[in-house]
Amino acid sequence: xxxxxxxxxxxxxxxxxxxxxxxxxxxxxxxxxxxxxxxxxxxxxxxxxxxxxxxxxxxxxxxxxxxxxxxxxxxxxxxxxxxxxxxxxxxxxxxxxxxxxxxxxxxxxxxxxxxxxxxxxxxxxxxxxxxxxxxxxxxxxxxxxxxxxxxxxxxxxxxxxxxxxxxxxxxxxxxxxxxxxxxxxxxxxxxxxxxxxxxxxxxxxxxxxxxxxxxxx
Numbered sequence: 387x388x389x390x391x392x393x394x395x396x397x398x399x400x401x402x403x404x405x406x407x408x409x410x411x412x413x414x415x416x417x418x419x420x421x422x423x424x425x426x427x428x429x430x431x432x433x434x435x436x437x438x439x440x441x442x443x444x445x446x447x448x449x450x451x452x453x454x455x456x457x458x459x460x461x462x463x464x465x466x467x468x469x470x471x472x473x474x475x476x477x478x479x480x481x482x483x484x485x486x487x488x489x490x491x492x493x494x495x496x497x498x499x500x501x502x503x504x505x506x507x508x509x510x511x512x513x514x515x516x517x518x519x520x521x522x523x524x525x526x527x528x529x530x531x532x533x534x535x536x537x538x539x540x541x542x543x544x545x546x547x548x549x550x551x552x553x554x555x556x557x558x559x560x561x562x563x564x565x566x567x568x569x570x571x572x573x574x575x576x577x578x579x580x581x582x583x584x585x586x587x588x589x590x591x592x593x594x595x596x597x598x599x600x601x602x603x
Contacts, residue, residue: 436557468506493517493520534564556573
């Protein structure tokens with residue numbers, strides 16, 4: 387019998403905030419300027435859910451002529467773009483309302499930087515406040531996904547047994563981290579069939595609005 391869920395652990399980009407499309411738009415232009423042109427779908431396969439340093443290493447291996455300062459430079463460009471306006475993913479407010487009503491706490495586990503989360507979620511202060519400071523960056527903690535340490539840290543911070551948590555992530559990297567942590571995972575696939583998420587053990591959902599029903603709340 388599946389134990390009742392005691393905490394929900396959310397990814398940030400593409401799960402709470404609609405930042406990934408903005409990021410990939412900027413990335414496509416930037417990489418093309420450094421000699422690497424890739425279709426959007428291929429960029430997502432290669433880079434979705436990783437760290438910026440990992441992206442840098444992969445892009446260089448694929449032929450991009452990136453300078454040593456690229457990670458810091460790109461982050462500054464990205465922060466400026468995100469500050470212009472980053473919306474919420476559909477259903478976020480409603481899902482948090484249902485979790486609050488059920489008394490289920492929640493946290494964020496992201497491979498993005500603390501500053502990035504501050505910029506994107508900071509545009510939605512009512513949402514940001516509801517996480518009560520439980521925003522955790524794999525970069526800051528030194529355990530970016532797919533390292534299970536990020537999700538295990540978030541679960542511990544909420545005082546929840548990993549077996550009684552659920553992760554919500556939209557990348558195979560994040561879902562694999564959940565699998566390695568022994569945490570049930572909902573793989574959010576709004577734009578494809580979710581096969582890559584299912585392949586690493588996630589239960590595929592098409593919308594955040596499916597979550598309350600799956601949790602029975």
